[in-house]
Amino acid sequence: MNAQAIKALVFDVFGTVVDWRNGVAREAAPLLQRHGLTLDPFEFADAWRREYGPAMNTIRNGQRPFVRLDVLHRENLDNALRALGVDAGAIAAHELDELNLAWHRLDPWPDSIEGLLRMKRRYIIAPLSNGNIRLMIDMAKRAALPWDAILGAELVQMYKPSPDVYTKTAEILGLAPHEVCLVAAHNGDLAAARNCGLATAFVPRPTEHGPGQRTDLEATQPWDWIAADMNDLATQLGCQR
Amino acid sequence: MNAQAIKALVFDVFGTVVDWRNGVAREAAPLLQRHGLTLDPFEFADAWRREYGPAMNTIRNGQRPFVRLDVLHRENLDNALRALGVDAGAIAAHELDELNLAWHRLDPWPDSIEGLLRMKRRYIIAPLSNGNIRLMIDMAKRAALPWDAILGAELVQMYKPSPDVYTKTAEILGLAPHEVCLVAAHNGDLAAARNCGLATAFVPRPTEHGPGQRTDLEATQPWDWIAADMNDLATQLGCQR
Structure with a gap:
């Protein structure tokens, strides 16, 4: 890819x-x-x-x-x-x-802000979350997440992993599905996005569910990018520090 | 107000x-x-x-x-x-x-960015424009408009000054209409917003239509705030420099 x-x-x-x-x-x-x-x-x-x-x-x-x-x-x-x-x-x-x-009022993982800032220079960056718009606004303002727009479930009036959420988001962006890449720590989310033609990037978050996490510890499909964290993803995508 | x-x-x-x-x-x-x-x-x-x-x-x-x-x-x-x-x-x-x-690819008026940055520290700031989401994203990225989210016509699937655009935007924000203030250079837009219960702020743009402009040169109603430009509005709203 x-x-x-x-x-x-x-x-x-x-x-x-x-x-x-x-x-x-x-x-x-x-x-x-x-x-x-x-x-x-x-x-x-x-x-x-x-x-x-x-x-x-x-x-x-x-x-x-x-x-x-x-x-x-x-x-x-x-x-x-x-x-x-x-x-x-x-x-x-x-x-x-x-x-x-x-x-x-959730805190970003330590690499999130720097990675997002790097990726923002080259790409449109936006949440594609099941969280509603006001939730995403409050979170972003508190944590300084530098989104270009708030996209996601509320715009489409449907929750992931329903296909509409991915395809209608690409449509709103005026892009073909393959011009949009979903970044997620969850193989299931990525699988649904891939089924809709989106590109996919996996970033593992092995302690999301605490010390005993057993799911999503690694990529279960050959996603287009597999990165160690958001900074590594930015590097793989050619975004300068 | x-x-x-x-x-x-x-x-x-x-x-x-x-x-x-x-x-x-x-x-x-x-x-x-x-x-x-x-x-x-x-x-x-x-x-x-x-x-x-x-x-x-x-x-x-x-x-x-x-x-x-x-x-x-x-x-x-x-x-x-x-x-x-x-x-x-x-x-x-x-x-x-x-x-x-x-x-x-439109340029902001000279006071827009500084005023928006000041207002962003205290308020959620977002476009409520008839422009579509991708248009607003491209404009904001090029001009460094520091929006917290992109709201407006495309979310509501209707154009201003239809009442839905104002009321549904307040709803999306999880706010009562009177907790939302429309900032506009157009008296007609403000009148429609006021009819829906929104607060209103007028910022004149006397050369929007060129040197011979005859409309919207001044406030035609006692809007909640009447400012000389975005910086003056920020000051009136108590946002520090």
Whole structure:
């Protein structure tokens, strides 16, 4: 694959650009403590994230019209607490609403900003995330993610890995699918993008799910680029330091 | 109006942030010369812009499904040439396609970048333009416009001043209309935004239409803010230098 043929790099965000697990655990810890809950904040983060896929499935399969991720996250928060044996009703709604914004306040992996800044000089860079636009704006402003635009699920009104998300994003960019490259730490996301004709770049994030992670430790297909991190990807794509 | 109540500033772009007339004239001049056309490039720019409103009207009134502005600009280019007595068919399509990108390569007014950078520290800033997403991305990358996101007509699939464009943009931002302020050099755009409950800021651009401009020379309503330029607006909004 020739890097010259690519005009835009679009990025998975949760796990690929930012570290959701440490961020959510950090944001949840004070609330858990305040309410005398002895839950491990990392277990809580994992439980909340476990609701993510199933919640989007109801929209992907047409059971439910599209709602933005902030809405799903808030519902998932109640469900996660319940699954952990916590009575969500005993916690004030405004506290849970505030905790729901934890996803807006995630930190980038150490290489993300520098890599993005390098890639931005040569390519259009944008998130192609299931996160909604306001979530991505808040995250970018706090973390200084230098996006050229906020693309993703909310524009297309559908969640990845539904094909529309990839193909309509290329269309919005006025590009052919092969001129757009998805960068992700998840083989499944890349497989869906490749099926739609997009180019693909894998950046492993072996601690996204904590020390015991067993999935997505390496590329499971010969993706167009396989990089050690965002800086290595920038180098492979010919973007100067 | 209290600047503290505002969370996001959304900007009209053509005329308000960038100078379309000089930019289009500059981009058109070589093509006109190459084809031995004695048209004044500024008259040509004005003729092209005259097709803008009528073309969007067919979409605003439901006669035609939404198409992005790049498509309308390309059709308008043929119409403008025809109106000026030029045979558009005698010019190669690829030359006209290239000229159509003139709108992606407009320069900001001298105060725009500094003002935007100041406002960005305190507010979410985004275009609320009829220009499509790719057009806004290309313009921002070339001119270093520091947008937090690209909002506007293409997201909402409708053109200003239709009310949906303003109200759905506030909704996407997760804000009440009164927490969003439209910044524009056009009283009509501001009136439509105010009707939808948005706050309003007027920045005059008295040479947008050239030396003989007669419209929008001053505020025709008591807008929430009336500023001399983007820097003055930043100052009025309490954004430090």
